[in-house]
Amino acid sequence: MNSVAGHILGSFTLQSWSVKYNASLSDLVDKQTAAIVAHVVSNCVDNTSGAIEALMAQKPLKSKFLTRDPGTIQPWADLLKSNSILQLPGGLAGFVAQGGADQIVLPAVTARFVRLSCSAGSRIKFVQMPGADHARSADASAAAAVAWIKGRFAGEIAPTSCR
DSSP: OOSHHHHHHHHHHHHHHHHHHTOOGGGTSOHHHHHHHHHHHTSOTTSHHHHHHHHHHHTTSOTTOOSSOGGGSTTHHHHHHHTOOOOOOTTOEEEEEEETTOSSSOHHHHHHHHHHHHHTTOEEEEEEETTOOHHHHHHHHHHHHHHHHHHHHTTOOOOOOOO
């Protein structure tokens, strides 16, 4: 979480899980950092002005703003595990797009997900976009995603990149 995107996404995750699962933020951050996290998440990042506000709000966060590793503290460790998906179960079809320059969802993480899903028997169409970052991946893969979805509605067998 030592990037601007990590600060913002981490803040939203911490705050929402704290509320939804009644998990104490004080296990992971000090009072000053909790106030900064609250300020970050008070901004809606689905429009330009909100994204700019969140960008400004996250600036005081230190590169490592957590006081402890959430993977070692309950209930946070269980929350991380239960809110993570390592693979699709066998028999499902999926479309996965990944930008090669993505620093938010790292290409190695996505490749592992695809590999494990394929091994489990899922049919995964994996579209890789060298040079695309996280923000550009959706636009770069949109036509392929629409074609894939159209095929599902037409009753066609899902194409797969699995070997």
